[in-house]
Amino acid sequence: MFVSYKWLQDYVDLSGINATELADKITKSGIEVEGVEKKSEGLKGVVIGHVIEREQHPNADKLNKCQVDIGAENPVQIICGAPNVDKGQKVAVATVGAVLPGNFKIKKAKLRGEESHGMICSLQELGFESKLVSKDYATGIFVFPNDAEVGKDALEELGLSDEVLELGLTPNRSDALSMIGVAYEVGAILGRDVKWPAIEKAEAAEKASDYISVKVEAKEDNPIYTAKIIKDVKVGPSPLWMQTRLMSAGIRPHNNVVDITNYILLEYGQPLHAFDYDRFGSKEIVIRRAKDAEKIVTLDETERTLTPDHLVITNGIEPVAIAGVMGGADSEVKNDTTNIILESAYFAGTVVRKASKDHGLRSEASARFEKGVDPARVREAGERAAQLIAQYAGGTVLQGAAEVDELTMEPAVISITVEKINTLLGTDMTVTEVESIFKRLQFGVELDNETFTITVPTRRGDITIEADLVEEAARLYGYDNIPTTLPIGSATPGQLTDYQMKRRKARRTLEGAGLYQAVTYSLTSEEKASQFALEARESIRLAMPISEERSQLRLSIVPQLLEVVKYNNARQIDSLALYEIGSVFFKRDEQELPEEKEHVAGAMTGLWESHLWQGEKKSVDFFVAKGVIEALFDTLGLNDQINYRQAQINDMHPGRTAEVLLNGEVIGFIGQVHPTVQKDLDIKETYIFELSLKALAEAEVAPIAYQTIPRYPSTTRDIALVVDQATKAGDIQDIIEEAGGKLLKEVSIFDLYEGERMEEGKKSIAYSLKYFDPERTLTDEDITKAHEKVLEAVKEKAGAELRG
């Protein structure tokens, strides 16, 4: 909502307070003023001139040579290219020395050999937006009314020196979508009264109801509809002051009738519509829901197909307007219109919103109906508009109105105590202070002891409960005056849940291991949604995606991380390691929310260690990545519960991929991205993992229990085992651990040999076995006994031979 500072003074006294101060006060008490603009800022030297001569430029077809009286001693010669410039016009002249928007300075010039002492201006050249310029002057200079005074400041006359406050209104404050509404707000802030416009009724003896009848078939959508008739109007331009006020509010002037309806819309907040009586098509107005597939050509000359969701004004036969949204082209007020039906009505917000949305038509009118207009102003707004039409377009207002009025308008009555207000705000307001606030708002105030009974005027439809009154009290008392305290009450333990704690541990571990945390999008393409998915389940599609790229909920994080790798690789960052913790989504029943699981995923590529000046480097490989997740499992206390199993997974390297099992259940995978996929993505060799964080965090973990630090020495025996190429080191380790019994405390692999000195199809793995007993020093026999068992077991179960 744009509010002219000058115009506002018609309704509330602003003496002693300038526009900037006013803006600050309005902002502080509840409506954000997003800006105060004075269009003439920085401009100067534009006056009203009178074109006393115009002739064709001798050397240019499209230029005019004008002699213009600018109120100076002598007329000046100005060369003007506007097609509509003519003798007798009053125009805006930027004189020599003038400054126009964009710091454009006017100098004396010679155009095709003729001197030009200034410029005759269009409204656009003076800083008006094109969309606000009346179509009459859209492509030429602006012409003032004939009575404009030569030599006067044109900027002033065009309202450009006015200051305009731009209000950013929250949806509840539709009451401030009118000048009168803003006046009430300002009145409450300043403690000043609101002056309503005076309506001087001058009606003919003839009755409006003899000319037209009104029937409402959809009373819930339209509880009150009034139609006034104005006869014998003369359509023409509206007065300049009205045009400039409309433009200051962001509305383009058309003609006096349309301008007046818009003026009232701005003044009262009540949208009006004028129909051409003679082109209306009948003598009855019927308001009803549209029929399915019914059609109307609206003012913008677009044919629109209606549905029963839309409310229409009809002439009993066909729609002539979409209620509250836009009128029809057939009954539009045109230059030759003489008789007018003036509609002032209350249309329900929901039905207007539906139509405005379905047809993509959002107008000043629809915006107001959608948010709710003040039903108490419907009749008065119609009266005032009719009077202005008679005043500025000639014509006679017929008596009364044809109308249907079934409006039951009950103002809200709310009781509240001062104590309630103070408790909710933490303030210490007195009864008198609170009373003064409600009175300044011009609410009905009754006070019984410390209890107020407040009657809320219908213009403030947003106030229905106690809390709303508390807010009114708070904002007019001033938030700056509210004290600063902290809640006192029963103490509550502040802490993370076990799960949240583990998630943080996981983050710390992965960061400590050298991975950066990434955050990517949950929405992705259909193809990527299920790529690398841990569980082959159906993905979920949005009903109305913005793009295919973001149309599905992800089942896995890895594809997004690979995008990040691709992005970085493309920017010469070849080495990177990332992880992400985030939700993936699995479809359930249509009616049910999907299953959301938190996963942790990682992507690692390029050099892992590099200490180049010492000539050391190591690239990421499977075991580097595996080491990272092992560290994660260790932090979470799960190392004993985790196993790896060679696996074939789509888009993964067939020989370098493992499933990760937690107590036998697959909870993730790790491995190299399939080289073909790497090539398609244009990324280097990349290792990834994705694990169910949920499964990891929810697994039971043994509590930490101290174990005695050994006092006796341990003994280590190394063995090199020759096994089949396909035998898994992990399996042998399991066999060793099982066979080694209590004395075997640690098994580690220290060598792997698969070279040419081995028999075909065999490999050698060397294990180091550490034996000890916390109670005593082990004898050679003890160890040999245990060790023999190990050797037997590996031979028997894995066909392993000791390497000679």
Added chain:
Amino acid sequence: MMQERLLELQEEALQKVTAASELKELNEVRVAYLGKKGPITEVLRGMGKLSAEERPKIGALANDVREAIASKIEEKQKALETAAVNAKLATETIDVTLPGRPVNKGNLHPLTRVVEEIEDLFIGMGYTVAEGPEVESDYYNFEALNLPKSHPARDMQDSFYITDEILMRTHTSPVQARTMKKHKGQGPVKIICPGKVYRRDNDDATHSHQFQQIEGLVIDENISMSDLKGTLDVFAKKVFGQDREIRLRPSFFPFTEPSVEVDISCKICGGKGCSVCKQTGWIEVLGAGIVHPNVLEMAGFDSKKYSGFAFGMGVERIAMLKYGVDDIRHFYTNDVRFLKQFNHHEA
């Protein structure tokens, strides 16, 4: 005679010790003078010829001479050894200004960093961290928050719906509704709710279809607007600096009444007005208010007994203000050169 001979030997030996420049040479001196075949031993062998009176004197002198030589040798040996070590160490000198072996080190994403900082602040004030699903029912996302189906703020165009009743949550407020319901009308409730949210926006420098919010909710008896103001003051000073001030401006949200917009004083200009704060001296950071009685009642709380406050903010906005990030898309591009910048602890 023997006495002179011993002193002579001592003089001779000490000279050789002093002259020795290598451990080997020194050892030769030791063997030559102190060895079993050395001259001192030889002198002592002739002691039999001496009188009983002279014998102990010469014996003592001989011992003194031996000790003097031995101690000089030891002294010299240490000196030579030290010199040898020093000489060896001198050859081992390295350039200490060369870089150390890098330790791999990642760090949190800036958004998580902000979230954890805020979580920890509120945990310290007795809050717990509540979380909820990112795909929500229309009921929890809107209806339970006083946004009935006909509400103008609920435009299909603005939200990612999956079915008519299920959508990507548009804010983290449904977590508040869910938590309140779990409390079954029993206060106190003190939670902070971080999480991802989704809006049907095209991505540009200031909009992101996915972003993160963090909201707080306190419900107890006698919770007031002044408590909200105090709590947010603590927040602003912790997150943006001790010299920041806050300002509350009336606003509107369907789930709070009264509702406020909260500004912090501009860090750049200190409140005088600059381009960052659009000449106002204040920067809008979050929305808040007193929980709407409808919201309390819908969640089973007696709005006569309990009151509460809620606040919510965009994590990206906080991070952008805190670190001066100028384009929201940076948070989701994950350029490592961007991520790496958020690596150290700030005061």
